[in-house]
Amino acid sequence: MGAEHAVAQPFTLASQVPLRRGAQLPRLGFGVFQSSNAKASTAHALAMGYRHIDSARYYHNEDEVCAAVHKFKDGMPNEGTGAVWLTTKVQGQEHGTAATAKAVDESAAIAKKYGLTWDLFLLHDPTAGKQKRLEAWKVLLEKRDQGVIKSAGVSNFGVRHLEEIKEAGLEMPEVNQIEVHPFLQQKPIVQFCEKEGIVVEAYCPILRGQRFDDPTLQKVAKKHDVTVPQILIRWSLQKGYVPLPKSDTPGRIQANADLFDFELDGSDLADLDKLDEGFAVSWNPVNVE
Numbered sequence: 001m002g003a004e005h006a007v008a009q010p011f012t013l014a015s016q017v018p019l020r021r022g023a024q025l026p027r028l029g030f031g032v033f034q035s036s037n038a039k040a041s042t043a044h045a046l047a048m049g050y051r052h053i054d055s056a057r058y059y060h061n062e063d064e065v066c067a068a069v070h071k072f073k074d075g076m077p078n079e080g081t082g083a084v085w086l087t088t089k090v091q092g093q094e095h096g097t098a099a100t101a102k103a104v105d106e107s108a109a110i111a112k113k114y115g116l117t118w119d120l121f122l123l124h125d126p127t128a129g130k131q132k133r134l135e136a137w138k139v140l141l142e143k144r145d146q147g148v149i150k151s152a153g154v155s156n157f158g159v160r161h162l163e164e165i166k167e168a169g170l171e172m173p174e175v176n177q178i179e180v181h182p183f184l185q186q187k188p189i190v191q192f193c194e195k196e197g198i199v200v201e202a203y204c205p206i207l208r209g210q211r212f213d214d215p216t217l218q219k220v221a222k223k224h225d226v227t228v229p230q231i232l233i234r235w236s237l238q239k240g241y242v243p244l245p246k247s248d249t250p251g252r253i254q255a256n257a258d259l260f261d262f263e264l265d266g267s268d269l270a271d272l273d274k275l276d277e278g279f280a281v282s283w284n285p286v287n288v289e
């Protein structure tokens, strides 16, 4: 959604966005890439009210994340309050019919040990080339239809990769997880996703701590008496994205979810929208062949 359409909404930590097939995705996620202790950090995030954890096979912490979620759910009085959205991803090296099927089954078995099913399984990246990408995507749809996973999506897919799925006559992903923040707004991908009803998840929403001294960010943070990372995460929410901030630091985990008693106004959003300079802090492989 562009600044002209961005409407400040009464978000809460419990806010969700419906995916195309009806699942409810919690608006604020929690990332665990390069987490030094994913089990402890996930447990802390859940205690702070996050209900959406973003893992990946590549992160080698699916087991830790599932263990933390299992323990948390066990201690909750009823199913509703303990509902946690769990995402994982299969990277390009494991794309292709047989490799992706094996990978999904392995990850599903890890979750099953804890009585869990992955809510969302993503193709982590488009790097495997057209044939293996499409084969991998078909596998995710089949595994979803078989109930092995609940929803299917992609990550780091550019417009050409999304169009390729459409041209192949396959169902479109429900989610595309990309690097997006004020300094990398990915407008063509975002516009395409909006047109196709694909929810955009925002990784590196706080730029791994880079650009925190930017004068515009500093000005807006000062105006609202909050921190720069809070401004960045709030920007992501108000743009309609699903931000996935990561932290292993309890105070930051809490602060990154303390976003619901201020709102960016039209002039803040206009100022932040001017920061777009195509600056990626991560790998951003949205243009690979």
Ligand SMILES: NC(=O)c1ccc[n+]([C@@H]2O[C@H](COP(=O)([O-])OP(=O)(O)OC[C@H]3O[C@@H](n4cnc5c(N)ncnc54)[C@H](OP(=O)(O)O)[C@@H]3O)[C@@H](O)[C@H]2O)c1
Pocket: 030, 031, 032, 033, 034, 054, 055, 124, 155, 156, 177, 178, 202, 203, 204, 205, 206, 207, 208, 209, 229, 244, 245, 246, 247, 248, 249, 252, 253, 255, 256, 282
């Ligand atoms: N699909 C993909 O290809 C892809 C790529 C990258 C990331 N992701 C996902 O997106 C998540 C987030 O991205 P990311 O982890 O790369 O970057 P990020 O969330 O933008 O930044 C995380 C870094 O910022 C620090 N930090 C967190 N909160 C802070 C705060 N309030 N003040 C100052 N520093 C703070 C963290 O340090 P501490 O942990 O030490 O507190 C960590 O070093 C990942 O964990 C992963 O789940 C996906």
